[in-house]
Amino acid sequence: MDSRRTFLKMVGLKMVGLKTAGALLGALVMPAESRWQGLLERSIPKTGEALPAVGLGTWQVFDVAGDAKELAQAKETLRVFADGGGRMVDSSPMYGSSEQVTGQLAADLGIRPKLFVATKVWTSGRQAGIRQMEDSIRKLRVDRLDLMQVHNLVDAQTHLATLRDWKAAGRIRYLGITHYHAGAHGDLEQLVKKGDIDFLQVNYSLAEPEAERRLFGAAAEAGTAVIVNRPFAEGAMFRRVRAKPLPEWAKEAGAASWAQLFLKWILAQPAVTCAIPGTRNPRHVADNLGALSGPLPDAALRRRMAEHFNSL
Numbered sequence: 058m059d060s061r062r063t064f065l066k067m068v069g070l071k072m073v074g075l076k077t078a079g080a081l082l083g084a085l086v087m088p089a090e091s092r093w094q095g096l097l098e099r100s101i102p103k104t105g106e107a108l109p110a111v112g113l114g115t116w117q118v119f120d121v122a123g124d125a126k127e128l129a130q131a132k133e134t135l136r137v138f139a140d141g142g143g144r145m146v147d148s149s150p151m152y153g154s155s156e157q158v159t160g161q162l163a164a165d166l167g168i169r170p171k172l173f174v175a176t177k178v179w180t181s182g183r184q185a186g187i188r189q190m191e192d193s194i195r196k197l198r199v200d201r202l203d204l205m206q207v208h209n210l211v212d213a214q215t216h217l218a219t220l221r222d223w224k225a226a227g228r229i230r231y232l233g234i235t236h237y238h239a240g241a242h243g244d245l246e247q248l249v250k251k252g253d254i255d256f257l258q259v260n261y262s263l264a265e266p267e268a269e270r271r272l273f274g275a276a277a278e279a280g281t282a283v284i285v286n287r288p289f290a291e292g293a294m295f296r297r298v299r300a301k302p303l304p305e306w307a308k309e310a311g312a313a314s315w316a317q318l319f320l321k322w323i324l325a326q327p328a329v330t331c332a333i334p335g336t337r338n339p340r341h342v343a344d345n346l347g348a349l350s351g352p353l354p355d356a357a358l359r360r361r362m363a364e365h366f367n368s369l
């Protein structure tokens with residue numbers, strides 16, 4: 058059995074146990090290119106660079122510097138993520154020790170070159186922003202960041218001016234803006250329409266679908282990549298479907314779990330470049346990467362998913 062099928066089988070069977078998952082993934086010996094063939098990628102509009110469409114969020118879950126057991130969980134999660142073809146990891150100076158932990162674990166695992174590392178600037182004032190971003194580069198142990206985003210639009214004009222300079226100087230590869238709440242979508246849209254925003258990060262899910270009303274259209278028109286945060290509404294969506302069986306028709310979208318159904322609904326939106334579910338659970342990260350395989354729902358199936366979710 059080829060390694061991708063092995064991985065998919067693991068995801069489909071929802072195998073339990075860190076060791077089992079780790080052993081299976083560790084046994085994958087094929088070259089990365091063939092191992093990850095067929096996994097869903099999206100192009101970054103401004104450059105055409107390809108990115109796997111499921112990444113990893115680190116809010117809360119990677120803020121574990123002081124706890125050896127939780128640090129080991131984070132390490133295994135990051136290992137399974139990279140082994141399964143994942144690349145984008147999203148952090149912020151707002152997330153406690155998450156930048157430091159991500160940098161340390163990526164170095165320990167020797168996977169730094171595989172990752173697409175995104176973080177944020179979250180302070181006011183030009184000099185404070187520069188100091189914070191330099192700190193992030195140090196903690197994440199990178200020479201240059203793949204993506205630096207203005208967190209929650211805090212002092213956005215000031216930081217975007219710095220980020221344009223940093224991008225020209227090669228200190229970051231891409232610049233972006235983020236928010237987590239529909240109340241800010243109008244402000245995000247205005248900035249995106251200026252045309253030089255590489256990445257927009259925003260909340261979007263079956264529970265919070267507002268971004269598709271106008272924002273995604275503006276992003277597509279401006280050639281702005283879209284990162285989806287809160288794809289499970291911070292986990293609330295799992296509480297809503299708890300103990301409820303996955304509908305039979307989920308198979309039509311290749312979804313073997315609720316997480317895959319939720320992610321496939323998001324990924325079927327063509328404006329979306331990458332969704333970044335947060336987890337420190339290796340089984341969950343493997344489950345989430347499972348959404349990169351198989352079909353995506355068509356418009357009718359997407360509507361059915363929404364109707365069903367809203368009826369629960």
Ligand SMILES: NC(=O)c1ccc[n+]([C@@H]2O[C@H](COP(=O)([O-])OP(=O)(O)OC[C@H]3O[C@@H](n4cnc5c(N)ncnc54)[C@H](OP(=O)(O)O)[C@@H]3O)[C@@H](O)[C@H]2O)c1
Pocket residue numbers: 113114115116117118147148235236237285286287288289290291292293295316333334335336337338340341342344345
């Ligand atoms: N929340 C925000 O306001 C916000 C704002 C800006 C940016 N972000 C970025 O977006 C990322 C994602 O958002 P988020 O972490 O807030 O929320 P989320 O990804 O919508 O949900 C995270 C929750 O889902 C659970 N989960 C993940 N995969 C699962 C699976 N396959 N099966 C069952 N449960 C699963 C996690 O629990 P386990 O840990 O048990 O897996 C966690 O409780 C953040 O980590 C951060 O990088 C978030």
